[in-house]
Amino acid sequence: MSQGFATRAVHDGYDCQGQGGGAASVPIYQSAAFDMVTADRGDALAAGKIEGFSYSRLANPTVKVLEDRLAGLEGGKGAVAMASGMAAVSSALLCAAEGGGRLIAPVDLYGTSVDAMKTFFPNFGIETDFVKDINDLDQVESLIQDGTRAIFTESVSNPSTAIADIPGLADLAHRHGVALIIDNTVPTPYLFNPIDFGADIVVHSTTKGVTGHGNALGGVVVDAGRFDWGNGRFPQMSQPELIISDERHGSMVSFLDAFGDLAFLHRVHTKYLHTFGAVMSPFTAYLQLTGLETMAQRVAAQVKTAEILARHLLTIPQVKGVNYSGIPEGRHQGDTDLQDRLAADLLPKGVGTILSFTVQGGYDQVKRIVDSVHLMAYMPNIGDCRTLIVDPARITHREVPGPFRLSAGVGDDLIRISVGLENPDDLMADLDQAFATAYRDQG
Template sequence: MESEHFDTLRLHAGYEPADHLQSPIVPIYQTAAFGLGDTQTAAAIAAGTKSDAYTYSRVGNPTVRAFEKRLAVLDGGVDAVAVGSGMAAISYALLNVAEGGGRVLAPTNIYGASLDEFRTLLPKFGIEFDFFDDINDLAAIKSLIQADTKAIYIESVANPSTEVADIEALAQIAHAAGIPLIVDNTFPTPYLCRPFDFGADIDVYSSTKGINGHGNVVSGVIVDHGKFDWHNGKFPQMTESEFILGNEAKQQTASFYSKFGAKAFISRIRMKYLRLFGAVMSPFDAYLALLGVEKISERLSKEVQSTKAIATYLTTNSHVEHVYYSGIEADNKLVKKYFPRGIGAILSFELAGTEQQVAAVLDHVHVFTYLPNVGDVRSLIVNPVKVTHREMPQAIRLKHKLNQQVLRLSIGLEDVNDLIADLDQAIAQAF
C-alpha cells in the first residue's frame, strides 16, 4: 500500500483485516504472552524463522505492531518500533547509535527534558554531547564533528521557539562524515513533514502529541529510513557477532547488519533496547493511538489554520512583545520548503509585562487549559521556564530568549474566535 496517498494509508497501512477475522478495526490483543502451539512451531519462533508469530508482549504484540507498521509507512521508513514514551524513543535511538562511547551533536534550543538528558545523564553512559546554539549555522555544526562523533540530533521544529531546521543541508553534513541524522519530528508529525524525504536517517516521535492527538496516551515511536550504511566501520555494535542471532548448536554466528541489512538499526532497537530495557507501549495505548492517526489530517489541518490566526492576532496585541511562530514568516524559505501544509499547532509569545502579569494570564484563561502537554484536541497553555523547560540552565534559556514572560500555546479544535477571545480577555485582565 506504500503507493497510496497519505489519507488512505493513515486508515489502512500496516493492517490486513483477513488476518484478524475480517475486523476493519485493529483488535486489542490485551495479553501478556501468546501460545507457542506445537514444539516445531515453537522452535521456528525461537530461531526467528517465523516472523508472523508472537511470544511475549514486551517483544511484540499484534496491536502495537499494526501501529508500528502504519507509522513506518506514513513516515516513509522501512520499519518502526513503538515504545512507552517520547523520551524512551529519544533515549533508545541515541544509545543504539552511540553505545560504548562517542559524541553526538545537538542544538540547545530543544525540549527541556531532552537537553537535561543530554547534559547530565547520557554522559554518565559514555556518550558526550557537543552543543550548538544556531540550528542552521552549518559551518559551525560541521566544525564540531570529530572522529568519534556518532550522530547529529535535531528537532525539525524547535520546542518552543518553532525555529525550522534545514534538514537536507544537515543530512548532507552528517552523511559526509559517515554518521546519521536523527530528527525529533514530534511537532509536525509525518502529515506536515517527512524528514526522510530530505535525507534524514532516523525519526523519533513523542506520539503522545500530534500523532495520537487526544491527550490520553503517553507513547513514543522510532522510525528507520533504512538507507544509512551501518557497515562503514563507525558502528561496531551493528557488525559484531550477536549471540541471540546465531545458532549455537550449529556454531553459526550473525550480526545485526548481516542478518537484517537495511533494517539493522531498528531491529537492534527492538531486540536489544525494547526487549531488555522494556519501555513497551501497551496494546490499549496502541489502539488509542491508531484511532488518533485515523483523523490526523483533519485535526492538524484545522489546528494549523487556527494557530496561524492566533499568532497573527497576538502580533497586534499591544501587550505582546514578540510572537514565536515560524509559520507566519512569509519570507522564511525553510518553511516553504519543508512545511507547505504548515509547521504545526504550537507557538510561543512573550508578554511585555511582569511575572505577576504572566501568572494572571494563566489564572484567567477559561477555554485554554493550563497543562504541560502539546498536540491535544483541547487548546493548552503553559509557562515553559517554570514547567516544561525548567531543566534548562538560565544561560541557555536567555540565548534563545526563553524568559519568564514567555508562554507556549498548543492549539486544539475549539472555535478559533473563542480561543482568540479567551486570550484577549485574559491578557486584558492581567494588564
C-alpha cells in the same frame, strides 16, 4: 498509484479480513503471550529470523499495526513503538552512540531531551556537543570528531518553532558517515516527512499530534532503512550478539550481518525495547490508532487556527514577540531568509500546532495570563484536541540549564500555546480577556 495520506492513516498496516476476522477497528490483543505452535518456530521467533508473536514485551499484533502504519506514513522501512516519546528519543540516541560515542544537538530542544544529553547520558560515557543554531552548518561540521555518531534535532523546535535545515544537515552528516536523527513530533507525519529529505531515523512522541486526544502516552522510532551502519563508526552493529545467533552450532552473527541496512531498527527493538522494557500496551496502541485515523483532518484545522492566533497575538500591545514559523512575522530564529525558504520548501502545509510568545512585565504577568484563561487548559502536553497553555521556563524546560534556556529563547516571559480544535474566535476572546485581566491595573 500511491494513496493519499488520509487514506493511508485509516487503512495502512491492517487487513480486516486477513488480520482481524472482519473487525473494522484493529482488535486489542490483550495477551501477555502467544502460542508459538512448534519448537522450531519458537526458536526462529526468538532469534528474529521470522516475524510473529510469542510474548508481548517482544511484539504484539495491535502494536505491530501501529508500527507498520506509522512507518508507512513517515516513508520508513520499519518502526518500533515504545511506552513514551522519551523512551523513543533515549533509545534512538543511546543506540546510535552506544559504547562511548558523541552526539551533536542544538540547545533549542524539548527540555527533557536536553537534560538527558547534558546530565544523564555522560554517566554512560556518551557526550553531546551542543550548538546554538543547528542550521549553522559550518559550526556543526566543526564539531564532528572521530567519535561522533549522530546529529540530532527537532524538525520544528519546541517552543520556538524554528525549522531545521534537514536537507543541509543530511548532506553534511552523510559526507562524514554520521547518522541524522530527527524528532518530528511537532509537525507530525501529516505536515512533514524528514526521511524524504535525507533523515535516517525519525522519532516521535506519539502522545502528541499522532494520538491527538491527550489520552495515551507513546513513542516511536522509524528507520529509513538506507544508512550504512557498517561504515566503521558504529562498532556495536558489527559485534556478534547471542540473542540473534545460533551458539550451539557455532554460528555467531551481528545485527549488521543479520539485518543489513535495518540493523539499527532491530538493535533498538531487540536490545533496548526488550531489555529496558518500555513497552507500549495493546490498549494504548488501539487508542493511538484511533487518534491517528483523524490526524490529517485534526492537524489541518489546528494549523489554520494557529496561524489566526499568531496574527492576533501580534495585535496585542503587551505582546513583545510571537514565535510561529508558519507566518513570516513569526520567523525569528537564525537566518530569516533561510527560515522562509525552509517553510516554503519543506512545510508548505504548515509548521505545526504550537506557538509561543513573550510578554511585557516578565514572570509576574505570565502567571496572571495563564491563571486568567478560561477555555485554555494549563497543561504541559501538546498536540491535544484541546488548546493548552503553559510557561515553558518553569514547566517543560525546567531542567534545562539557564544559559541553554536563554540561548533558546526560553525566558521567564515566554508562554507557549498548543492549539486545539476549538473555534478560533472563542480562543481569541479567551486570550483577550486574559490579557485584560492580567494588565488591568497597568492602564
